[in-house]
Amino acid sequence: MMTYFLLDDNTVGQSDSILRKINLSENFKITPIQLTSWESDLIKIKEIFPKADGIILDWRLYEGNQPSGITYSAESLAQHIRFLVNDKQIKRDVPVVLCSANPDFTSSYERDGTGHDLFLKVYSKDDFSGDSENVVRELNALSEAFQQIQNSKLSDWFQTPADVNIDSRLKNELGDLIDKKIPHNIVKFILCEIILIPGILIEEDTLAARLGIDKSESSDWTVLRENILTPRFVYKGILSKGWSRYWADGLINWWKTTINEKHPQYYSADERVEMLKNKTKLSNLVAAKKLPFCLSNDFWAICEATRQPIDPSDGLRIQSNTLRAWQEERYLSLSSILDRKSKGIKLNPIEKDRLEYLKNLAKENGQK
Amino acid sequence: METNREELIKQLKALDQQLEEIDKDTVKFSVDAGIIDRLGRELVGRQETAVAELVKNAYDADATEVVLTFKNTDLAGGSLTIEDNGHGMDRNAIKNGFMRLSSTSKIHNPVSPKFNRKRAGRKGIGRFATQRLGEKLIITTQTADSPTALRVVINWNDYNIDTDINLISNEISEVPKEKPHGTTLNIEPIREGWTYAEIQRVFRYVSDLLQPSYLSDRLKNSKIIFGVQDEDSFSVVCRKQINAEIEIINDIDKSFFDKSLAVFQGYIDDNWDGYCSVESKSLEIDSLDSLREISAGRDRKEVEKFKYVKNVHFKAYYYIYNRAEYYLHDGIGISSTELKKVNDFSKTSSGIRLYRNGFRVAPYGEAGDDWLGLDEKVNMASHSRRVPLSNRNLFGFVEIVDIEGSLFEETSSREGLLQNAAFEELVDFLAKSFESCRNIVESSIGFLEKKAKREQHKSEDKTQSDFETIEDFFNANEDTDKQNTSSQKEKAQQALENIKQTLNRELGETAMLRVLAGIGLSIGEFVHEIRQFNPIFQSEIAVLSKYADADTLKDSINGLSQNFEQFRTYAAYFDETIRNNLKRELVPIDIRIVVRDFLAIIKRTADKNQVNIETFFHGYDLFTCPMHPSEWSSILFNLYSNANKATIKARVSAKILIQVKEENSRIVFEFCDNGTGIEDIHKNKIFNAFFTTSTPAGRNASQNEELIGSGLGLKIVSDIIESYEGEIFVSNPPDGFKTCIRIELPKATDEQIKEQINDDLFSA
Incomplete structure (x- = not known):
């Protein structure tokens, strides 16, 4: 039974209500702990850590004016936990995540960046009370990841297929972190720099885009994915139970050996799908169409807002930290921006002029 | 012939010298050929003036049509031809008119021979305008009487400084006639290139050389013809020619x-x-x-x-x-x-x-x-x-x-x-x-x-006249000659009564607004507080849902779940609205987003009532001038609520159409429905306070019920719009719809839009 502890200033009764749904999950439980004051809470923390598979802190601790009278923030608590781990007062490091009832919180927090490193991930309270299967999977995966880090060797973590090479720079950086022996930092790195950013691993939407396939229109997509693609190059390594990914190189290798010896990017979406249909004998695969204002259908990435395939040359780069060598850019499509459906995703400032130019072009072409 | 000429010149010089010897106590003016530059290039500043002078000369020569042809003039080196059908020049006119500086012919003959036209130019140096334009001037001219035409070639480059102007010769020859009468000036090579815009400018200038019409009789009735420029009396045609292709430059309509x-x-x-x-x-x-x-x-x-x-x-x-x-x-x-x-x-x-x-x-x-x-x-x-x-x-x-x-x-x-x-x-x-x-x-x-x-606001006027009636009453009292008749007194009393009623109504409106404002604030606080219950309700409902066995129980919980969703959406919407209210900043409003958010809110009720809603956005960046974000919730809710009532009354399958576009730097927002429609007599009144066609609330109605259908909704909306110098009015609905409310608001400036988009898309 995987047990997470939720630390916040709600009464246990209130928290129990909120958690009742998620606690219906098999082999997973969140136990609420009510916090009262710094001194007593620190003692509680040291007590629960050995029993915990993970810790959830409620951001509301910080917002002040709480009837409970808590005067410290979730950040300070998290900071202190880090200290305790480094100081070896806590023997076993476990995932620490943040959650908040404020609906805007998650996106603004991610934008803000401060205190980022203290938490592996941020959730909204709605995630717990609503459709919570995803959350359970992720929390499970995070916890297992910590165990893997502490109990097995690097070579076992990623379950790298034989035909995939890992960039040496990644190996170096990972190696440095491993030397420092802080599981939190290692898992954070893997989650944020390998899983969540396309490069070595890609999501299903990107996979479909690279094959030129419109997922929603292709009734044979699931067949293709489950019978052919997944067995060949699905990612089975650390954190894979929480985040479903595929090996980017695995896709290329499979394509070159099974479908066509040339790299799929040589071909347009229509051509790729034709070849796929021929070789796999699956007839219900439909080629993806260009988004409005796009010129090319040599899809290789997705629009982060609409999740539709896009050729990087048509996309506008989103704001992100400096990319590491093994990471790829992420994009927004012009149509998602014009339709104001870009979901608060920010663009790379470098795209300011290009956005103006593309907008004027769209206006001129009478695309209203 | 050459030696003869040279000899004659030598003799002339000798004679001159002799004369000078004799007239030792006199000196004479001589003219250096450099004067041509002075009178041409240096004096005539603009190309238009140069061309205009030549067109004026054609006018003075009784021409009815002048054709300007700019040939290959994109770069220097092309040619400009000015052809007219005036009376032309004979040898005499050339020698004593054209070739004589400061010629007095226009002074002696102030009107033209045929049409009696008042001479356009008096200074007589217009010809040097051609020197401004090109290096060479070729005049081909013929009069009605002469059997041949005369051709004069003047090369302005010959007119260098330090040369006596008398000594420079220009070739004149007889050539076959091109037409019955008229003059053609051929100026080439052109010194500067002419852009299309410059040609247009010249044409505009010369086509308006003469007054477009008479303003006063004095001018019209003058014995001397002061021409007006129309097709019959004097027209100018302008053409641009590149190699063989000719294009006519047109004037504005x-x-x-x-x-x-x-x-x-x-x-x-x-x-x-x-x-x-x-x-x-x-x-x-x-x-x-x-x-x-x-x-x-x-x-x-x-x-x-x-x-x-x-x-x-x-x-x-x-x-x-x-x-x-x-x-x-x-x-x-x-x-x-x-x-x-x-x-x-x-x-x-x-x-x-x-x-x-x-x-x-x-x-x-x-x-x-x-x-x-x-x-x-x-x-x-x-x-x-x-x-x-x-x-x-x-x-x-x-x-x-x-x-x-x-x-x-x-x-x-x-x-x-x-x-x-x-x-x-x-x-x-x-x-x-x-x-x-x-x-x-x-x-x-x-x-x-x-x-x-x-x-x-007829009542405003009425109030004004009521005040006047009362004023008159009091003023009349002071005047001992006029006694107040009882009817005057009655009038004054009536006026007072009217004013009282109006005042009461205004106070009523203010009170009502105050109540609404108070309610609004309470709602704001309430909505904020209830947010914390959301996860609790959601979770418990989910659990119930999982364990409900009997069908009836399942249905009930399903209903609970869906309605709770709607409740959550409403609460979230108002929570955001209230939070925005606390920010006093005005921001440019992206109509796309406010409409979309609004539609998400009412989707459930709309679907339940089978209301079909269509939206069309024409163009992008449809931002209004900076407004308060919450104001648009008021506007949209109000319009929707009215449309709802109207379609229910009309007992039709409800359709709503929302169209947004940009017109003349304004954002135009149209909200149409297929309900009962608005009668013409009401069209202006619906934006008045307390105007409502809803049945008044019953005696036992709650304050809330009184407020709905209170007739303040559209007034508030109209006040909001007008406070931003916008307009709201009843407009013509498209086919299939009965009512169309049209809102026009100033569009945000380009800078404001850019700033807003930058804030959204680019981090600070």
Whole structure:
């Protein structure tokens, strides 16, 4: 039974209500702990850590004016936990995540960046009370990841297929972190720099885009994915139970050996799908169409807002930290921006002029 | 022949020297050939003036048509041909007219032989304009009587300094006639290239060399013909030729003058009195009624006569752009497209031109010229933007009749008049007149707008008259001669009663608004507090849902779950709205987003009531001027609620159409429904406070029920819109719909939009 502890200033009764749904999950439980004051809470923390598979802190601790009278923030608590781990007062490091009832919180927090490193991930309270299967999977995966880090060797973590090479720079950086022996930092790195950013691993939407396939229109997509693609190059390594990914190189290798010896990017979406249909004998695969204002259908990435395939040359780069060598850019499509459906995703400032130019072009072409 | 010529020249020189010996106590002027440069290139500053002079010469020669052909003139080296069908020149005319500097032929013959035209140029140095334009001039000319034509070739490059002008020869020969009579000037190679815009500018200038029409009888009835420029009397054709291809340059279409908003006119008469007036059908201004006196002096109370200038007339067509609705009269007006076209024309063809004795004086009224100081005034003063008075708004001209030439004098370069006292007085008169005309228009527009509002606010008027009745009553009391009859007393009492009622109603409205505001604040707090219950309800409902076995239980929990979702969405929407309320900042509103958010809210109820909602956004970046974000919730909810009621009443399958587009820098938002529609008599009233066609709430109704259908909704919406200088009115619905409410709001500026988008898309 995987047990997470939720630390916040709600009464246990209130928290129990909120958690009742998620606690219906098999082999997973969140136990609420009510916090009262710094001194007593620190003692509680040291007590629960050995029993915990993970810790959830409620951001509301910080917002002040709480009837409970808590005067410290979730950040300070998290900071202190880090200290305790480094100081070896806590023997076993476990995932620490943040959650908040404020609906805007998650996106603004991610934008803000401060205190980022203290938490592996941020959730909204709605995630717990609503459709919570995803959350359970992720929390499970995070916890297992910590165990893997502490109990097995690097070579076992990623379950790298034989035909995939890992960039040496990644190996170096990972190696440095491993030397420092802080599981939190290692898992954070893997989650944020390998899983969540396309490069070595890609999501299903990107996979479909690279094959030129419109997922929603292709009734044979699931067949293709489950019978052919997944067995060949699905990612089975650390954190894979929480985040479903595929090996980017695995896709290329499979394509070159099974479908066509040339790299799929040589071909347009229509051509790729034709070849796929021929070789796999699956007839219900439909080629993806260009988004409005796009010129090319040599899809290789997705629009982060609409999740539709896009050729990087048509996309506008989103704001992100400096990319590491093994990471790829992420994009927004012009149509998602014009339709104001870009979901608060920010663009790379470098795209300011290009956005103006593309907008004027769209206006001129009478695309209203 | 050569030696003969050389010998003769030598003899001439010798004779000259001898004469000088004899006349030792006299000296004579001689002329260096460099004078050509002085009179040509250096004096004639602009290419247009050069061409204009030549066209004037054609006019003086009784031509009825002049054709200008710019051939291969994109770069230097091309040619310009000016052909006319005037009387042409014989050898004598060439020698003593054309070839004689400061020739007196125009002084001796001030009118043209055939049409009696007053000579266009008096200074007689117009021919050197050609030197400004090109290196060589070839004249081919023939008169009706002569059997052959004469061809003169003048090479301006021969006229170098340090050469006696008398000694430079130009070739003259006889050639076959090209036409019965007329002159062709061929200027080549052209010294500078001409851009298309420059050719257009020249053409515009020469095609308006003469006054477009007569303003005063004095000019019209003159024995001397002061020509007006129309197709019959004198026309100018301009062509651009590249190798063999010819393109005719066209003039602007003057028929749009008929559709101007107003016509400004004025004059200083023979008695030195100045007047101006305005004529406008759509603004209900009559020129006789609006006649104003213009004083020459600065004292606003006394009207002074003018001292230097009289017998000047002006006429100008006035336009306000972006307000096609002002032009509407008896169903006829101007369309937005046409108005936009006029606006485009105004970039090059607007302004007030000056015609002296029928001829255009440059550069007054050209694009960029502000000789009356109109643009300067607009930039400086806090002029009403509603009734702008810049050169761009006016297309007009001033007619000066100054036959003796006693008042005004053209400068030698033909570029402007000498700024003497007469000229200054003229400018003063015109500036004051235009300002006066502008004021007339402004008060008229204000009056008409008030009249429209007055239909809504009849009570305001009534109150005003009630106050007057009471005032009269009290004033009459003081006058011992007039006794108050009992009926007068009754009238006063009635008036007092009326005022009391109005006051009560106003107070009622204010009280109601206060209540609504209070409720609004409470709701805000409430909504914020309930947010914390969301996860609790959601989770417990989910658990119940999982364990519910019996079908009835399942259905019930399903219903609970869905309704809770809706509740959550409402709460989230208002929570955000309230939070936005706390920010007092105004932000440009992206209509796309507010409409989308709103539709997400009402989706469930709309689906349940089978209301079909369609939205169309035309174009992108549809941002209004900075507003309060929460105001749009009020607007949308209100419109939706009214539409809902109307469609329910009409018992139809409800359809709603929302269209948003940009027109003339305004955001146009149209909300249409297929309900019962709004009767014409109500169309203006629906935005009044307390106007409602809903049945009043019953005796036992709660305060809330009283407020719904209180008739304040649209008033609040209308107040919001008007506070941003927008408009809301009932407009014509498209096919299939009965009601269309149209909202127009100023669009955010480009900078504001850019800033907003940058904030959204790029992190600080």
